Amino acid sequence: MLSTPGAEFMTGDIENFYLNNVMKRKEYMRIPIGDIPQTFIDQYNLLPLVSNSYVYVEIGKGMYGLPQAGKIANDRLIKRLAKHGYEQAQHTHGLFTHKTNGVVFTLVVDDFGVKYVGRENAEHLMASLREIYSITADWTGSKYIGLTLKWDYKARTCDISMPDYIDKALQRFEVPTPTRAQHSPHAWLAPVYGTGPQLTKPIDDSTPLDKKGLTRLQQVIGTIVYYARAVDNTMLVSLGTLASKQSAATEATSATEATSAATMQLLNYCATHPDAVVRFHASGMQLAINSDASYLSESEARSRVAGYHFLTDAPLNPDKAPKPDDAPLPFNGPVHILSEIATPVLASAAEAEFAGLYRNGQEGCTLRTTLLEMGHPQLPTRIKTDNSTAAGIANDTVKQRRSKAIDMRYYWIRDRVRQGQFIVHWKRGADNDADYFSKHHAPAQYRRMRSRYLYEEKPSQLDSV
Numbered sequence: 001m002l003s004t005p006g007a008e009f010m011t012g013d014i015e016n017f018y019l020n021n022v023m024k025r026k027e028y029m030r031i032p033i034g035d036i037p038q039t040f041i042d043q044y045n046l047l048p049l050v051s052n053s054y055v056y057v058e059i060g061k062g063m064y065g066l067p068q069a070g071k072i073a074n075d076r077l078i079k080r081l082a083k084h085g086y087e088q089a090q091h092t093h094g095l096f097t098h099k100t101n102g103v104v105f106t107l108v109v110d111d112f113g114v115k116y117v118g119r120e121n122a123e124h125l126m127a128s129l130r131e132i133y134s135i136t137a138d139w140t141g142s143k144y145i146g147l148t149l150k151w152d153y154k155a156r157t158c159d160i161s162m163p164d165y166i167d168k169a170l171q172r173f174e175v176p177t178p179t180r181a182q183h184s185p186h187a188w189l190a191p192v193y194g195t196g197p198q199l200t201k202p203i204d205d206s207t208p209l210d211k212k213g214l215t216r217l218q219q220v221i222g223t224i225v226y227y228a229r230a231v232d233n234t235m236l237v238s239l240g241t242l243a244s245k246q247s248a249a250t251e252a253t254s255a256t257e258a259t260s261a262a263t264m265q266l267l268n269y270c271a272t273h274p275d276a277v278v279r280f281h282a283s284g285m286q287l288a289i290n291s292d293a294s295y296l297s298e299s300e301a302r303s304r305v306a307g308y309h310f311l312t313d314a315p316l317n318p319d320k321a322p323k324p325d326d327a328p329l330p331f332n333g334p335v336h337i338l339s340e341i342a343t344p345v346l347a348s349a350a351e352a353e354f355a356g357l358y359r360n361g362q363e364g365c366t367l368r369t370t371l372l373e374m375g376h377p378q379l380p381t382r383i384k385t386d387n388s389t390a391a392g393i394a395n396d397t398v399k400q401r402r403s404k405a406i407d408m409r410y411y412w413i414r415d416r417v418r419q420g421q422f423i424v425h426w427k428r429g430a431d432n433d434a435d436y437f438s439k440h441h442a443p444a445q446y447r448r449m450r451s452r453y454l455y456e457e458k459p460s461q462l463d464s465v
Helices: 038-044 069-083 119-130 165-172 211-230 233-244 262-272 349-373 388-394 404-410 412-418 443-453
Strands: 008-014 022-032 054-061 086-088 095-098 104-108 111-116 135-138 147-152 157-161 277-281 286-298 302-312 334-341 381-385 422-426
Touching: 008 119, 008 147, 069 086, 069 119, 095 119, 095 349, 111 119, 119 135, 165 211, 165 262, 211 233, 211 262, 233 262, 233 302, 233 334, 233 443, 286 349, 302 349, 334 349, 349 381, 349 388, 349 404, 349 412, 349 422, 381 388, 388 412, 388 422, 404 412, 412 422
Parallel strands: 286 381, 381 422
Antiparallel strands: 008 111, 008 135, 022 054, 086 095, 095 104, 104 111, 147 157, 157 277, 286 302, 302 334
């Protein structure tokens, strides 16, 4: 948004969005009279309506709890917007543009995030909605879907944060303040070089979690994952590993104080770094991707693929494939981070890296489409990898003959390179920003890289502990 001269951002919220929307087909429900407070019974004279200890209700308008209420409300809203020239993007649901005035906005349930040039154009959108809705507007654009946005139009930056979210989560889970700082969100198994065959990770033979413990683990993951995806991306690998063990969780992954568990370590990391901020800079709105993978880094012979997707300026030589000595693209906050355990069992490090290119290409196609629909034409997207074999297969400079699994699964990315959608190029691992999200690192690495991905105005309160 900062890339558009004169553009500003505001937010809006429709009140009672789900209510009072007429349904084509009525619904019916019954309420036990014993569940209705006496004051309601007296106020609405319900006793004459009781039949077999129930009050029967006819529902003609949308209400909370009805599965179809959201769709009915959304259909009505889209119809209203269309009357005033606002169209939903063909491929990106929730993204709307106006035919003539340049307004672009995203809609999440009943929350609007609006980019506009000229306040009168944003007022047109608000006036269109107020014809049938009660809507509140925040012209500072500082609050949106639980996020706090700090805009600096002069410096052309936007900081995204969620103040107090972690503090409230720690209070909810009754996590005590750690006695010492925890700078690593997950335990790290240091490699031992020159010792012969590499063994698998230590066997977890601790007690399986009971239903209550499993529910608590799921609650912790569900609470933290939104914060991690929106703001503190340094937790994503740890959350992915924990989530993969939910079906067979043990006390080694529980969140109880009695164990030095993985979840407790993650919560202590949250307590040490509770107020993360991601800073975005104005750019040329060109998508760039760093791709990486870690081979056999997860349990049961699984590998992890990762990607760092960000917006940057156009490359210096857009008509040529980048060379290793090309000037690096300006770094920016991530619009998307891929960090997932690969579904198939991969046969080699090269195959894992090629799988990473494939998955990042798939995610990149979606982002390219969204950027195009927002009005930002895309040059071929540069994908950086630190594996020369994977880059060679993608670019047809290596004749791959070993693995038929690569033929079957991942040649899609090579086809997209041929079509000119992506440019895959090699850079050494130290220059690959996706490396952080492909594996668990030593605590020193977490401390070193945190300032790379997050903007911190003040050090952790526990740093001196």
